[in-house]
Amino acid sequence: MKRDDMIHPFISGNKWRKLKYNLLKAKELGKDTLITFGGAWSNHILAVACAAASAGFYAKAFIRGEEISNTVLDMCRLFGMELLFVSREDYKDKEKLFNGLQEADRSFMIDEGGSGTEGARGCSELVGELERQYDHIFVAAGTGTTAAGIAMGIAQEDKKSLLHVVPVLKGGGFIADEMLLLGANLQQSRLHLDYHFGGYAKVKPELIQFVQSFVRQTGIMIEPTYTGKALFALHDLLEKDMFEKGSQILFIHTGGLTGLLGQLKHFQD
Numbered sequence: 001m002k003r004d005d006m007i008h009p010f011i012s013g014n015k016w017r018k019l020k021y022n023l024l025k026a027k028e029l030g031k032d033t034l035i036t037f038g039g040a041w042s043n044h045i046l047a048v049a050c051a052a053a054s055a056g057f058y059a060k061a062f063i064r065g066e067e068i069s070n071t072v073l074d075m076c077r078l079f080g081m082e083l084l085f086v087s088r089e090d091y092k093d094k095e096k097l098f099n100g101l102q103e104a105d106r107s108f109m110i111d112e113g114g115s116g117t118e119g120a121r122g123c124s125e126l127v128g129e130l131e132r133q134y135d136h137i138f139v140a141a142g143t144g145t146t147a148a149g150i151a152m153g154i155a156q157e158d159k160k161s162l163l164h165v166v167p168v169l170k171g172g173g174f175i176a177d178e179m180l181l182l183g184a185n186l187q188q189s190r191l192h193l194d195y196h197f198g199g200y201a202k203v204k205p206e207l208i209q210f211v212q213s214f215v216r217q218t219g220i221m222i223e224p225t226y227t228g229k230a231l232f233a234l235h236d237l238l239e240k241d242m243f244e245k246g247s248q249i250l251f252i253h254t255g256g257l258t259g260l261l262g263q264l265k266h267f268q269d
């Protein structure tokens with residue numbers, strides 16, 4: 001397992017990788033404010049809040065839906081981020097929200113989840129850090145930016161690995177389009193579309209049980225929205241004997257453990 005969850009407690013895993021080149025670009029352009037978008041439990045929003053505080057930016061985030069408070073949003077505020085709650089309708093037009101800000105000209109916009117070419121570029125660097133060859137690499141996908149970056153890294157480093165991408169949403173076929181759009185080549189990638197458990201952030205008892213027993217047996221914390229589903233997929237494919245004996249398999253722990261703060265209710269008994 002590649003422990004990207006250990007990169008930083010708040011700018012966790014793939015979110016750190018996805019922000020790296022966005023922040024460098026914002027600095028290069030002389031911007032002093034980061035503007036981004038997300039849901040109320042977004043790991044990305046918290047990562048931006050912390051990254052902005054660390055790198056000397058102001059930060060604002062448009063949060064989808066009614067004004068609420070929760071532990072993740074409270075931590076964002078603690079990092080000095082300003083939260084602007086907008087209706088689901090208004091949320092759809094991100095350019096309009098951005099351009100409506102008084103400070104738009106000195107602000108840098110980071111897309112929801114940190115997705116985009118800068119994000120993929122940051123994620124591609126993961127592959128160069130690997131010390132040996134893997135036959136199979138597993139990763140969870142929400143927008144597909146991380147998967148695109150890793151696929152690009154595999155191609156750049158001329159690795160033989162096959163990338164297994166596990167969308168955590170229903171109808172995850174769009175992840176392939178997204179990966180292509182970001183410049184990845186899909187020849188060494190496979191999508192596994194049957195491990196969404198009903199949709200984004202949805203769970204089923206077997207997933208909860210799997211997460212629970214994995215955490216208890218390894219001492220490695222995972223959460224059911226991303227890493228839990230992707231590891232479940234790997235475990236299921238192992239049980240179905242889908243890999244040749246002796247295969248070297250790498251799982252990428254993409255972090256996101258602060259998202260657990262909204263999911264602990266599933267583990268209460």
Ligand SMILES: *Cc1c(COP(=O)(O)O)cnc(C)c1O
Pocket residue numbers: 013014043044113115140141142143144145146147226227254255256257
């Ligand atoms: C955000 C997140 C993802 C999804 O990454 P994408 O680049 O949007 O596909 C995967 N795992 C974790 C833990 C995340 O927080």
